[in-house]
Amino acid sequence: MASSSRRVVPTLEALLGTTNIKPREWHHIDPEIWEDNVEAPDDEVGITTATTYIARAIADYTDRPTADEELFWEFRQDFEGWTEAMFLRAQPIYTKELKRILRFKGVYTGRINMAPSESLARLLRMEEYLEWPQDVFQSAVFDTRSAAHMLQERALRQQRSEGSVQSTDRRLSSQAQSRTQTPVRTRGRDVDSRQTRDQDQTHARPAGKND
DSSP states (O other), rough: OOOOOOOOOHHHHHTTTTTOGGGGGGGEEEEEEOOOOOOOSSSTOHHHHHHHHHHHHHHHHHHHHOHHHHHHHHHHTTTTTTOOOHHHHHHHHHHHHHHHHHTTTTTOSOOOSOOHHHHHHHHHHOOOOOOOOOOHHHOOOOOOOOOHHHHHHHHHHHHHHHHHHHHHHHHHHHHHHHHHHHHHHHHHHHHHHHHHHHHHHHHHHHOOOOO
């Protein structure tokens, strides 16, 4: 008797429960095609197909520690051949989250206000890992497991250390100026005090008698 195996389809919670995608948005994906690959380029790809494939990448990038340049190259491989039109076919909340998780993991995706579909398509055309602009890097929030986070923390510690040294230098300089000026004021008061005593003694000396 031949035995037949039946594939167990995972629940939506099992697939997306660890991501930032809200449960009310889970109905946009199809667990039945979760493991399926997507042919690209295909600007007419199905909405559910595109959304499910992106959802799988989001879950994968969220759960695993892969980050920074390694994740950049993995993203390029996962979405090889994808066009901006394909990203536009997916539900917007999913392309937005894909862009967010890449940035969170240390991958610079361009301007923060750039449309997710445009940002992701441009990233696929990049031949090299993009460096973060310094001002954007300092204010970004990164996964604590990423190299970007460690570099950011190191830079902040250095800034605090330099600020502490500068504060100490200013305090020591102020104290040195205070020590230099105080004796001058004291000597001035001493001279005034001696002059006052001399004048008092002159006024107090009795007048000589007339012969």
